[in-house]
Amino acid sequence: MAEISFLTESDRAGWEVLARGKDTYFEVERSDDDYERTWRRLLDDDRIRGIAVRLDGKLVGIAHYLFHASVWYAGKCYLADLFVDAEVRRRGVATAVIEWVARDAEEQGFPSLYWNTLEDAPARALYDKVGEFRQGFIHYAYRRAPR
16 A cells, blocks of 8 residues: 655655656656755645655655645646656556545645646546546647747
């Protein structure tokens, strides 16, 4: 059974291995400063949460999420990152994480949990079981002019 808890200072090294693994998987490049800044925010910013997932005492997964207001509904919770070590996938770890985050969000008064993923992500098999796909939605990000 997976053990889930908030990240603590002692999780730093294991967290970074998994965070870098997530970024490698999604072909994202970040600097050492990016990891340090994010780590500090996960521990020090009360709007952003990071959790550690352990199997037999070993850190095998991480998740990052944040709470935010909503114009029309009660507050929302955005699951920004969820990454599980490839060696332990398909053992219920990601499902346990999503359920844990959903419970924490509801307890904090942010009952609506949502996330994004790649269209061809293997994790969609799980997401289709625990979530609801909103067909027709397209994600846009504002394109800023180069400085």
